[in-house]
Amino acid sequence: MSEETQNRRLVVEAKHLVKRFGKFTAVDDLTLSVNEGEVFGFLGSNGAGKTTAIRVFCGLLKPTSGMARVLGIDVTDDPEEIKRRIGYMSQRFSLYEELTVLQNLRFFGGVYGLRGKAYKEREKWAIEMTNLQGKEHLQTGDLPGGWKQRLALACAVMHRPKIVFLDEPTSGVDPISRRRFWRLIDEMAGEGITVFVTTHYLDEAEHCDRLALMHAGKLMALGTVSELKEVFSDRAVLEVKCPDIIAALDLMSGQDWVLETSVFGTRMHVVVRNAQEGKRLTLQLLEGSGNAPVEAREIVPSLEDVFIHHIEKEEAAK
Amino acid sequence: MRRTWAIAIKEIKQISRDPITLLMLIGAPMLMLVLYGYALNFDVEDVALAVQDRDLSSASRELVDRLIGSNRFELVATLPPGSDIQEFLDRGDAVAVLIIPERFGQKLAAGETSEAQLLIDGVDSNTATTVLGYVNGIAAGINATRARESLRVEGNEHLLSAMINYQPRVWYNPEMVSSLFLVPGLIAFLLMFTAVLSTALSVVREKERGTLEQLRVKPLRTSHILLGKLLPYLAISLAGVVLILVAARVLFGVEVRGPYPDLFLATCLFLVGALGWGLLISTIADSQAVAFQIGVLSALLPTLLLSGFLFPIRNMPQPLQIISYILVPARYYLVILRGIIVKGSDLSPFWDQMAYMAIYTFVVLTLAAVRFKRQEG
Amino acid sequence: MYVLWRVIVKEFLQLRQDKRIIPTVVLGPVVQLILFGYAANLDVATVPLLLVDQDRSAASRELVDNFVSSTYFELMGVEDAVKDVEPWLVAGRADLALVIGAGYGNAVAAGRSPQVQVIVDGSNSTAASLGLGYANGILQAESARLVATRLQAGERSLIEIVPRVWYNPDLKSRWFYVPAVLAMILMIITMVLASMGIVREKEIGTLEQLMVTPIRSWQLIVGKLSPFAVLGLIITFLVTGIAVGWFGVPLRGSLMLLILMTMLLLLNTLGLGLLVSTIANNQQQAMMGSAFVVMLPQIYLSGLIFPIDNMPEVIQYITYAIPLRYYATILRGIFLKGVGIDVLWPEALALAAFGIGFLALASLRFQKRL
Ligand SMILES: Nc1ncnc2c1ncn2[C@@H]1O[C@H](COP(=O)(O)OP(=O)(O)O)[C@@H](O)[C@H]1O
Numbered sequence A: 001m002s003e004e005t006q007n008r009r010l011v012v013e014a015k016h017l018v019k020r021f022g023k024f025t026a027v028d029d030l031t032l033s034v035n036e037g038e039v040f041g042f043l044g045s046n047g048a049g050k051t052t053a054i055r056v057f058c059g060l061l062k063p064t065s066g067m068a069r070v071l072g073i074d075v076t077d078d079p080e081e082i083k084r085r086i087g088y089m090s091q092r093f094s095l096y097e098e099l100t101v102l103q104n105l106r107f108f109g110g111v112y113g114l115r116g117k118a119y120k121e122r123e124k125w126a127i128e129m130t131n132l133q134g135k136e137h138l139q140t141g142d143l144p145g146g147w148k149q150r151l152a153l154a155c156a157v158m159h160r161p162k163i164v165f166l167d168e169p170t171s172g173v174d175p176i177s178r179r180r181f182w183r184l185i186d187e188m189a190g191e192g193i194t195v196f197v198t199t200h201y202l203d204e205a206e207h208c209d210r211l212a213l214m215h216a217g218k219l220m221a222l223g224t225v226s227e228l229k230e231v232f233s234d235r236a237v238l239e240v241k242c243p244d245i246i247a248a249l250d251l252m253s254g255q256d257w258v259l260e261t262s263v264f265g266t267r268m269h270v271v272v273r274n275a276q277e278g279k280r281l282t283l284q285l286l287e288g289s290g291n292a293p294v295e296a297r298e299i300v301p302s303l304e305d306v307f308i309h310h311i312e313k314e315e316a317a318k
Numbered sequence B: 001m002r003r004t005w006a007i008a009i010k011e012i013k014q015i016s017r018d019p020i021t022l023l024m025l026i027g028a029p030m031l032m033l034v035l036y037g038y039a040l041n042f043d044v045e046d047v048a049l050a051v052q053d054r055d056l057s058s059a060s061r062e063l064v065d066r067l068i069g070s071n072r073f074e075l076v077a078t079l080p081p082g083s084d085i086q087e088f089l090d091r092g093d094a095v096a097v098l099i100i101p102e103r104f105g106q107k108l109a110a111g112e113t114s115e116a117q118l119l120i121d122g123v124d125s126n127t128a129t130t131v132l133g134y135v136n137g138i139a140a141g142i143n144a145t146r147a148r149e150s151l152r153v154e155g156n157e158h159l160l161s162a163m164i165n166y167q168p169r170v171w172y173n174p175e176m177v178s179s180l181f182l183v184p185g186l187i188a189f190l191l192m193f194t195a196v197l198s199t200a201l202s203v204v205r206e207k208e209r210g211t212l213e214q215l216r217v218k219p220l221r222t223s224h225i226l227l228g229k230l231l232p233y234l235a236i237s238l239a240g241v242v243l244i245l246v247a248a249r250v251l252f253g254v255e256v257r258g259p260y261p262d263l264f265l266a267t268c269l270f271l272v273g274a275l276g277w278g279l280l281i282s283t284i285a286d287s288q289a290v291a292f293q294i295g296v297l298s299a300l301l302p303t304l305l306l307s308g309f310l311f312p313i314r315n316m317p318q319p320l321q322i323i324s325y326i327l328v329p330a331r332y333y334l335v336i337l338r339g340i341i342v343k344g345s346d347l348s349p350f351w352d353q354m355a356y357m358a359i360y361t362f363v364v365l366t367l368a369a370v371r372f373k374r375q376e377g
Numbered sequence C: 001m002y003v004l005w006r007v008i009v010k011e012f013l014q015l016r017q018d019k020r021i022i023p024t025v026v027l028g029p030v031v032q033l034i035l036f037g038y039a040a041n042l043d044v045a046t047v048p049l050l051l052v053d054q055d056r057s058a059a060s061r062e063l064v065d066n067f068v069s070s071t072y073f074e075l076m077g078v079e080d081a082v083k084d085v086e087p088w089l090v091a092g093r094a095d096l097a098l099v100i101g102a103g104y105g106n107a108v109a110a111g112r113s114p115q116v117q118v119i120v121d122g123s124n125s126t127a128a129s130l131g132l133g134y135a136n137g138i139l140q141a142e143s144a145r146l147v148a149t150r151l152q153a154g155e156r157s158l159i160e161i162v163p164r165v166w167y168n169p170d171l172k173s174r175w176f177y178v179p180a181v182l183a184m185i186l187m188i189i190t191m192v193l194a195s196m197g198i199v200r201e202k203e204i205g206t207l208e209q210l211m212v213t214p215i216r217s218w219q220l221i222v223g224k225l226s227p228f229a230v231l232g233l234i235i236t237f238l239v240t241g242i243a244v245g246w247f248g249v250p251l252r253g254s255l256m257l258l259i260l261m262t263m264l265l266l267l268n269t270l271g272l273g274l275l276v277s278t279i280a281n282n283q284q285q286a287m288m289g290s291a292f293v294v295m296l297p298q299i300y301l302s303g304l305i306f307p308i309d310n311m312p313e314v315i316q317y318i319t320y321a322i323p324l325r326y327y328a329t330i331l332r333g334i335f336l337k338g339v340g341i342d343v344l345w346p347e348a349l350a351l352a353a354f355g356i357g358f359l360a361l362a363s364l365r366f367q368k369r370l
């Protein structure tokens, strides 16, 4: 019993989890744990293995090796029991577009065994939460993307799961809708529901209590946003502007005092050991090459810098 | 011309990467050829016959022997007198039951006409009709033999020469093998299949994926797009014809007896019309599933059933005959194909069929082009 | 049970929204009924006849009359020379030519072997043998008459075989084909729609969503398939109604038995549809897979259109693996023969066994995992 209560606090637990498709390793030695009530972000580029990992947690895919537990239940032991207790919103829109809003709610509620008063209560909650009052009888396919996503979320949590897995819930919707969606996630977290969400929008990651960075199946880093940014504690990030960014990039990346470079539109981020020293050397080098005027200032590193840092480290290791 | 070519090449590349379409274009017709060539036909042989002989005389035995000896019937059961014949036919254990009554032989010997009864299962009317024909022929044969014998016995042999001496001649297909009949029908069917369905599906697929819109914003004329779409399928369909002709020759020994250029000409005309029909469907259907259904209902089934391939058109009710004139170009093509492949004719007797096909092709292509253009605006 | 109910309700709601349903369920059956009810017609096959009468005597006219007044031939034209026969046959305007040579009348009068030639277009072997058979009968009868007149002896003892056709005395091929349409439509509609219904959920991603719910496989399967079973039963009533009311096909057996047997068939078609959907990844594959791999052989080898007895022996054995074969026997047994389960039980058993087999196989393959 005591082990059980202990596991309750770790809602998701993975140890050396591996998932292969034939020879291809989609998830490579993943070890992580998610605490009860936290918003856990799963960050990574396309093909990083996020969806595959989530599918393992949801009992849709059998792990090749390693261990994965959700709500204390091993995914290989009783995937059906897990399915009863979790919510899942898959990567693609997963509503029946030819049904109305209410028909979708009723169907997904019914699948989770909600009926009668219990269902009515949740339906009312769902309509309020998604702000779909007055639109109950519209065909889902006719709703704008943002509304569909909120409805899909409502369908996924009709049965009040302890944890909900959201796979790229906000891909392809406008920024305003994304903001509203994240407000919903924050509300759910407030009610004590654990949220496991994947995304490749780095700005969204700032909403998460803790983050996992994935690349090519491997976990690169894990921690709170500030913990992740600690990799820059002994270095500084400079933002550099100049007329010919491409030439500057070529020139800079050859210097031994430059640790990393990356382009952001018309600007360039340069990682150096020391801010003052780096700024001076940069101005000197670029203006010397006739790439003037040059602007360089120290900035607070963003998650994107962290992410790029890890990927470059990984690529360099290869 | 170069633009048409570019579209055509793109189309060919897409086709070669799509195993399902290829399977549809090549596999289905071959399957049909083998199925029809080997398995399916209306030729009735070895009819399952049961006999209930209540007479058991030499005459009754001779009757049974003559029926079996004709090679048309196969004796599957001898029923004892008094057994339940109804149940026997109900179960479908035999198609026909011959009942020879008591005193059958005695009556004959006494110079009276003697009757035997044949019960036929009429559920499959086609088989039953054929069986009726067989039985009539065999009975006539038996009686003729008996007449000859009795004339001889009576010394009236000279009267034998009064009988009509007739020689049946079967032209074009003396052994009456059904593959000779099937190959032209299958070619027409295959062409309708590849030309109509694959064109319609390929255009509708581009519609679904939005690539058709891409093509339309490019500086291409409607005629370029249409031609580019048509040419590859024209080529594939012609290749299909060659495939069928080769297979028919290897598997069934069927040869083309008429001139190839004439065959080619008629085939091209028919094909362009069929491709046009496919295009027309694609301007109506919005999804591949709908295109498929319209194609099956408007092209495949009519070609199978209304073209004279399996069932003679002249026996159909008037409205269906009219429909076949307007909507089933295969009816014209089939007459030409049978003429060239089986009868060794050239195109000259078929100028009227060619004219009808030309009219059909012109109307369908015009309609397709007009509708295609209109959707552009 | 409640979960199952929700799935069924959802399926019906979707079905109602599906624009493809009307053309498939109404247009398809109607077109097929018309085609098979009216076009697939082998019975009153009159053979188009060309006459070459080089004799033009009373005797030759009498023979010609026998041909023309029989219901078997339709006189299309008259030519004078044998060489003129060819164009008629080539163009398919006549299937059979009757050539009566000069001197026929004289030979008849003298009792000296009158000569007649029958030329038939063999390119359509079925029609050719039919035409030959008819001509043979008429010529034999005329021979017998000629001998009898010479003999002036009147009747002689003859063997007569009196045929009696059961179940379909007028030999209407409509009675044969129209029930077949029921089987084909059931097969096509229930199987294709079921397989596409499931594959579409794969395509749009809702199947993945469903797999992460506590719904059980059997609830999902039964829920998804049962609307199509209902659809199948509606079609059965519809087509049976048209067959009996419009085409005059008799329903001699019990309607109840027909429904029960149709349910057994639906186990097969739905099972096969499910099986296809576990293999196919998109709707096009499902469509092609059902059409060519399953439906074509089923329809052709079931005896619905082409009699199994006419097939080569090897293929006759293969037909035992075709569930539709059993349904075809059952269908014709109930419609035309009016027999009951006491006769049809072996077919019913086979149909049930195949149906359960397909469903079990498909359910095993259909799992709540990706
Ligand atoms: N069923 C599968 N079979 C083979 N490869 C797969 C399968 N599912 C995913 N993959 C591969 O695994 C990799 C990770 O995919 P995925 O988990 O979807 O990434 P993400 O969700 O992070 O974009 C991809 O390269 C993808 O092609």
Ligand SMILES: [Mg+2]
Pocket: A047, A050, A051, A052, A091, A167, A168
């Ligand atoms: Mg993903």
